[in-house]
Amino acid sequence: MKDSFFLLVFGTDSGGMILTCAVMVVILVSCPDDIWTLPAPSRVFVDSVNMKHILRWRPPRTACNTTVLFSVQYQGEFELLVKNDSWMDAFDCQQIPSAHCDLTFEMGSDSDYDMRVRAQCGSEISDWKKLDSPFNRRNTQLTVPEMTVKTAGDTLQVLMKEFPLSAAVSVTVWKKDEQQKSVYSVTAEQPTLLIEALQEGTVYCVTSQLMLHSGGRSNSTRPHCVLVTGPEAAAWRTPTTVTVTVIVMLGLLFAVFWSVVHCRLGSCKNFFKKEEQPQAIGLDFPVIPMLEPTQYEEFCELKPQVLNSDSV
Template identity: 30%
Template sequence: MVLEEISTSLIMWFFYALIPSFLTDGVVVLPAPQNLSVHSTNMKHLFRWSPVIVPEEPIYYSVEYQGEYESLYRSHVWIPSSWCSLTKDPKCDVTDDITASVLYNLRVRASLGSQTSAWSTLKQPFNRNSTILTPPWMAVTKDGFHLVIELEDLGPQFEFRVAYWRSEPGTKEHIKVVRSRGIPVHLETMEPGATYCVKAQTFVKIIGRHSAFNKAECVEVQGETLPLALALFAFVVFMLILVVVPLSIWKMGQLLRYSCCPVVVLPDTLKITSSPQKLISCRREEVDTCATAVLPSEELFRVWI
């Protein structure tokens, strides 16, 4: 009996102790949200808090922010968040609200009907420079003898540093900056029978930070390199072609020249054996006599034949 009275007294005392926190002039006062924090990964900023519990009643939340400009030049004005006005979820994506690498104050309050709670403000201002950058997802493939990489699309602020190399002792890594988002990118033409490895990291220029490299992925190119004997044979054939082709072209030119434009050899009878001055000195009427004297009949017959 005594224990029951003690228990009843404790319950009543606890109940009366809670009344001032929920009643002010007969009106229910909502407690302010607690445990405020910002989780930022890959430049995506999520503002969170513990939900306010009222049995069988829907609670809504409103979020406001204050950047360096509002704090210094606009008399500490608070601006409502773009996406979190009377939201039911105890979280808010403030990525679009935080547009500069400066300190931002964030606050939230709860609403129940016409009643609102007090504002709860983030204890430490948030700067997007503190975001956590994770290694990117990537897919390394081969298209014939082409080494191809595809990277996830993290947004316009991101670019990727891709390192690739031939998997052999002493080989040098090649670095390529990739800004393409979600589109396959060609890295290098691979040699048959070789293995190539690729790794990548994210980089955000506006905050001057980069992630760690992800785990390297390797692909092997099928096929064998040309044997030494085959390579030597190919070299000999090339040299023969280099010599034979110009020689053949020169020979064909000679054949065409003498076939189309042969050299005419004058017979001995048409060759001038006497002095040209003697032939010129002959009168026109004595041409036949001169010709007969120079060219015997046997020579003329041979020329006609």
């Protein structure tokens, strides 16, 4: 039977050659494309969290002598309708060795986006592999925002960590013993919320929730409750005052101690040198010495001499 099949395929005359060519054509047409070309990537999907969209795929299994490179294209509503069903190259994802591509910047609207990727090994290029279905950024997965709550006097400070520019954080504040709640909005440009003039000695609770402008919301954080102490009992005032006072007193004591140790007798006189009194200008009074009591009496008994005008 084996010999008969061989004769049927190859034959011995020109008719057999024609049959052989026909069989080869049938085989080439019916065989999968990936037998003769580079296989395309597989399992293409979008990993989108908090409005950051990463296209991922599985590299093809191939015995490539060089590094397999990948190129990514995308097509949105604008490319589909305005640019006649054209595809745009992802700027940072052309012939890259990694199996992922950040398309956050390219998805600038809430329309549906289609994406595709192909592999290249040397001069061999695979077919494009598309997403199973278009992706819309409104379907991004939103995580619970990270929040820090502090108090300073009668002010409540709520600090939100980094979150997308296209989203906002809804902050809810209420007194622990009351049901009335106040809702505030925090943007990425101003991630800190200050609530002033709160009631002293009251416990306030805070929760937050990430919210998209298109309406998507994340789960809420657990309530974070803090005690508002009041402006006169701010926690930083007492330790700060004590610290400054101690530093000043230590500085003064050190200055006095240094002066006592390093100021010698001769050198200290230079700091306390007594200035001589200046003499009266233009006057020359005789200096009268101090007299003893007996000399004073003798001095008083002396009669003054009167000079005549003739003796002058």
